Amino acid sequence: MHSRIYLIGFMGSGKTTQGKKIARMIGYDFVDMDKWIEEKDGLTISDIFEQKGEAYFRKRETETILELNSREKVVISTGGGAPCFGENMKLLNESGLTVYLKLSPAALQSRLVNSYIERPLVSGKSETELRKTIEEMLEIRESFYMQAAMVIDGLGEVNERIVNAIQRR
Ligand code: S3P
Numbered sequence: 549m550h551s552r553i554y555l556i557g558f559m560g561s562g563k564t565t566q567g568k569k570i571a572r573m574i575g576y577d578f579v580d581m582d583k584w585i586e587e588k589d590g591l592t593i594s595d596i597f598e599q600k601g602e603a604y605f606r607k608r609e610t611e612t613i614l615e616l617n618s619r620e621k622v623v624i625s626t627g628g629g630a631p632c633f634g635e636n637m638k639l640l641n642e643s644g645l646t647v648y649l650k651l652s653p654a655a656l657q658s659r660l661v662n663s664y665i666e667r668p669l670v671s672g673k674s675e676t677e678l679r680k681t682i683e684e685m686l687e688i689r690e691s692f693y694m695q696a697a698m699v700i701d702g703l704g705e706v707n708e709r710i711v712n713a714i715q716r717r
Contacts, residue, residue, distance in 0.1 A: 549574070552616075552644025553623045553714055556631045556693055558686055559667050560659040561649040561702050563625035569707040571623040574714070579624045581612050588612075593627075597668040606633045617643040629669075632692040641695065645717055647710060648693045649702035653682045 553570065555563040564580050571578035582593055585608050589596060596605050609630045616624055617639065624644075631637040631646075640646050651659075657679050660670060670681055693699075698713055700706055 549715055550645035550717060551620045551622070554640045554644055554646045555623065555625045555649060556640070556646055556696055557628065557649035557702060558651065558656050558682070558689065558693075559628040559670065560656045560663065561628070561651050562659075562706065563628075563649060566649065566707050566710065567623045567625035570710055570714075573707065573711050574623075575621070577619070577622045579616060579619070579622055581609065581616075581624060581626050581630060584612055584616075585609070592666070594666055594668050594671075610634055610636055610639075613639050613643070629689070631695075632689045637692045637695050641697065645698065645714060646696040647698045647700055647714070648696035649706065650693070650699055651702040653679060653686060655703060656682050656686070 553576070555567045557563055567580070568578050585596070585605070586592055589608065591599065593605070596608070606629070609627060610633070613630065613636055616622070626640070631640060657675075660667070660678060660682070661675065670678055673681060700710055700713070
């Protein structure tokens with residue numbers, strides 16, 4: 549089994565929730581990249597975007613991928629944009645097993661509607677705007693997400709399916 553499992557996918561696809569469960573099931577550590585950056589920088593993601601800008605945040609994501617890529621036995625939930633900038637997707641694929649939690653725009657919308665305040669790229673949008681943003685961003689991002697070693701239907705209880713699949717790798 550791979551020593552590093554990377555969960556990738558759009559905001560609201562369940563990377564953190566599922567990642568914690570999967571880590572527990574296979575006895576691995578769990579790291580949430582956003583939390584890692586927040587702790588290191590002493591700022592929330594929203595504050596980082598506001599005070600330092602998105603480009604700074606994207607640089608921190610790449611640095612974090614490089615910092616974490618020698619950790620052993622770890623499940624890492626990446627930020628929704630992390631695989632989509634620079635060489636990040638390549639770095640992730642070289643370092644471990646990448647798993648894309650794939651969900652439709654409709655499913656993502658219904659999940660994000662309740663938890664989008666802390667996500668600067670979608671916060672403050674009306675329902676229509678949110679849907680449009682998801683569709684537009686997903687269209688660009690899927691070309692990166694689809695480079696994952698495994699693509700998993702993100703609906704329902706996916707942790708057992710992922711654990712079965714990663715144990716066979
Ligand atoms: C982002 C996703 C967020 C966080 C930041 C930017 C994105 O992570 O990294 O708000 O660009 O999609 P989650 O996918 O964990 O919400």
